[in-house]
Amino acid sequence: MTRRILALWLPRLSTDAHERTHPERRVAPLALLRTERGRRLVVAANRAARAAGILPGLTLADARALEPGLAVAEATPETDARLLDRIADWCRRYTPWTTPDGADGVAMDIAGCAHLFGGEAALLRDLTRRLRAAGFESRAAIADTPAAAWGLARFGDTDSRARACLDALPMAALRLPTETLDALAAVGLRRVGELRALPRAALATRFGAAVLLRFDQVLGRLDEPISPRQPVSPHTARLAFAEPIATPDGIAAAVRRLLATLCAGLEAAGHGARRLTLDAHRTDLRLDDPPQSLTLGTSRPTRDPAALARLFGQILDRIEPGPGIETLILTATETAPLGALQAALDGGDADTDLGELVDRLTTRLGERAVLRLVPRESWLPERSVAPAPPLDRPPPAVWPEDRPRPVRLFVPPEPVEATAPVPDDPPLQFRWRGAVHRVRSADGPERIEAEWWRRDGSPRDYYRVEDSDGRRFWLFREGLYRPGTAPRWFLHGVFG
Incomplete structure (x- = not known):
């Protein structure tokens, strides 16, 4: 091109x-x-x-002296x-x-x-x-x-295809230093075209190599690259409308068309989109105003225009068309390799369906709201899990198999009033959220020490208890027993 x-x-x-x-x-x-x-x-x-x-x-x-009323700044x-x-x-x-x-x-x-x-x-x-x-x-x-x-x-003028237009340009159009321009003018060289008939060696000897460099750049003999101010994505699609669009249906149809073009380019490159940005330029956009932008992320590389259109459909109402949108630009700002895909015999793909569900939830709720919890090597219950992207492969489980843990943990643990006859014994009853629970059976204690590299925290003695109604709780007493000091009890989780 x-x-x-x-x-x-x-x-x-x-x-x-x-x-x-x-x-x-x-x-x-x-x-x-x-x-x-x-x-x-x-x-x-x-x-x-x-x-x-x-x-x-x-x-x-x-x-x-020339203009007494001159305003200055x-x-x-x-x-x-x-x-x-x-x-x-x-x-x-x-x-x-x-x-x-x-x-x-x-x-x-x-x-x-x-x-x-x-x-x-x-x-x-x-x-x-x-x-x-x-x-x-x-x-x-x-x-x-x-x-x-x-x-x-x-x-000059805007007709750059005519050779005469370039030849008629003054020497200043070559972007030469002032002293070089003065030297050229001194020998009668004032137009770019006058350099064509002169020997190149003589020009370089008398006026320096910069004259030939600039002359060759004007004629296209030497390439002069342009580095864009912002990184240019290789996967971009844009639509400029003869008449501004302002209706939701018109905007959605334009986005589907952009997605079809963009995904075709992604397929040709063997890539899928991980993040897309849609820029909407309104007719009343001023130089100081950025375009309205929507950003969409996906949990895995994709180039399915129908699925991406459904995701955009959840957020297109955030665009305020005002008097009308005249240009839409869709850019895949982040991509990843994606080979050829083949659906199952029934046309479905469980992994793809799960990925689309995650993408829809992420688009609606935000990236930080859709996560999965994976095991982490820590004995402290509140630190034994870590958030991870929802579709990443979880690491091998490191939780102890011989120590049951509750399904639900309270963060932070909730304080309770407990009665225990002996400091190291489980409680006979405890009060939680205004209700009294009488303990029917208990198992423990299981002591969990604070991690040595963390300055905060103290030892905890955990008990699995069941009340008279059959409900099971996970309680702990914080700190070591000290005569004259009432122990502090907390409810950390519930079983079932």
Whole structure:
């Protein structure tokens, strides 16, 4: 696939950003300043200030002489850089491959994406229209190489397919240092096309290798990679709608279509999705607003679009379409290998059914609410189990087989009032939750010491007791017997 690079240039990014927060200064001359060696210098000027002759590099005194009513503010390059990052993220509505380009531009690889917006020309119009509505002046161009698109956006037009357009670009479009541009101009070389007829060896000898490097990048002879600002998933599906959608049925149908496309790509790669993200871009989405996002996790790799559609159906009502959704992007942010699957003869698969049940419960209740308890090597009852993912294979059991444990444990153990004739004997009766239970039979004690590596805790003497109604309980007395100190009793669990 031929590379198609869109270069976006925001020539007045800093002043446009300032005017967005101070609308009253949009029509007045405005300059942004910085202090350098004790002098106040202009680093950016809006259109009205430039019309008055105020350009970057002027001192504040010279600028005031040209325009006494000039409004000034401090330049904030760090804030402008963060704003450019947000604009690059916002441009992901057009392509996932976006990155800031310098201090005032964004580079995008739109290969395979432009048709979703009606073609490259329509995409350019939509991009510049939205930026203009947000208060940013912009120029954009598309070419086969990043260097050509950068030059056309700043010095040419948007018809990058014509060789004459590239040849007519000024030398500044090659992104060369100022001293190199001055040296080229001194011998009459002012247009990119004039380099074609000159010997390459002579150019490199006289002006340095950077001239040939930049010239070859413009022509596509040398590759110039673009590193996206955010990681790009290889499994992404997107839908851009000619008319915004807002109904639940329309959104659900679009998600099913996205899932079919995404799962086909996963199958071709031999992978299944473990986590998916759905981004919804509304028509009223501003540059500073992130898209609405839904995240879905699965207990095991899957690429069944019907099952995933059922899971999304449980959470799609969280999307607020507002005036309408114009773009939906579905991304498999986490995948895992998944080979070919074959169902049983009756068309079913018990493991798959269990996995789908776990996924539905997880989607509805949250990942932390659906777990399984597996054995853990600890004699303390409350530490003898550990939570684990619901479908992971449990480790071998390490619980003692000769020491019965109750089915239900209370966390924390509940205090009770117990009566015992001898300190080391089981209780004759105990009061729990306001009710008195008379002990008919008892077994114990079973002493469990505190773990030596834990500073908290004391020895416990456990008893299995049965009351007069046949109910069985697990009681323990905490600590060693001390004359004159009443023992503390707790109910830790019930049997059956």
